[in-house]
Amino acid sequence: MPADGTPADGTPVAAGYRSDTGHHYEVAESDVVFTGRIIRLRRDIVRMPDGVVSQRDVVMHPGAVGVVALDETGQVVMVNQYRHPVRRALWELPAGILDVPGERLATAAARELAEEAHxxxxxxxxxxxxxxxxxxxxxxxxxxxxxxxxxxxxxxRHVGVHEEADMRTQRVDLDEAVTGVLSGSITNAMAVIGILAVATARAGGFASLRAADVPWPDRPAPAG
Structure with a gap:
């Protein structure tokens, strides 16, 4: 169960949250008002600590994994993919949503690396x-x-469809990728975070890295 108390399938529940200071946020009502191909929209009516009731609209998402693939020369593997909401192609990391029931996170990441970057x-x-x-x-x-x-x-190799049909890959020196983030030529959020994180990790000799299978509080571990 995610940290907010919502079941793994996203079913709304009458739940709440109590902060460290004792303030209570009670979910008085919760309804899914839209279901799309990937996302759903949930409307929560929340009673705040001061007693005032307010509506919160929540986009429910299955979660995703991404991969910073770093080769022996210090280059990062990037993919170029069309993103319809912003009407242009972006340089990104190999990544994908968690849409295979029971698939472990590292397995999903390996699958995306194979499918998108071969x-x-x-x-x-x-x-x-x-x-x-x-x-x-x-x-x-x-x-x-x-x-x-x-x-x-x-x-x-996997044969891509839809936005993946014309996906391109390129290896970029990590320092050049950091420059791309800071100059604004790399703007995809996962890519920005991943590139800066791996640059920081490399500077520390990768000593800060965690094991690939550590628990993830914001997503439950799949069964099996």
């Missing part, structure tokens, strides 16, 4: 966990660091 990795570490925009959505994503990369033979 790579496997022998070494996996946890880089960073992110709440995307907690003022409006429960979307959370976990970014892994993948190293010891190997190229998948062309005959065994």
């Amino acid at each position: 790579l496997t990795a022998a070494r996996w570490d946890l880089l960073v966990d992110v709440l995307a925009s907690p003022g409006m959505t429960d979307e959370a994503y976990r970014v892994f660091l993948a190293r010891d990369l190997a190229v998948i033979p062309p005959s065994q």
Whole structure:
């Protein structure tokens, strides 16, 4: 169960939250008002600590994983993908939503790396966990660091569809990627966070990395 008390399937519940200072936020009503292909919209009526009732609209998201794939020369694997809401292609990390029931997080990350970048990795570490925009959505994503990369033979590669059909990949020196973040040429949030996080981790000799399978409070561990 996520930290807010909502079940893994996103079913709204009459739940609440009590802060460290004793303030109580009670969910008086909760209804799903829209269901799309990936997201749902939940309307919560919340009683605040001062007794005032207010509406909060929550975009419910299944969560996602992303991969900073760092090769032996210090280059990061980037993918270029069209994103319809902003009407342009963005440089991003290999990534995808958690849409396979029971799939473990590191397995999902490895699948996305194989499908989008045609790579496997022998070494996996946890880089960073992110709440995307907690003022409006429960979307959370976990970014892994993948190293010891190997190229998948062309005959065994996944064939992309939709936005992935014309996806391009490119390896970028990590320092150049950091420059791209700071100059505004890399703006995808996961890519910005992942690139800056791995640059920071590298500066510390990667000593700060966590194991790839540590618990994730914002998403429950899948069964099996």
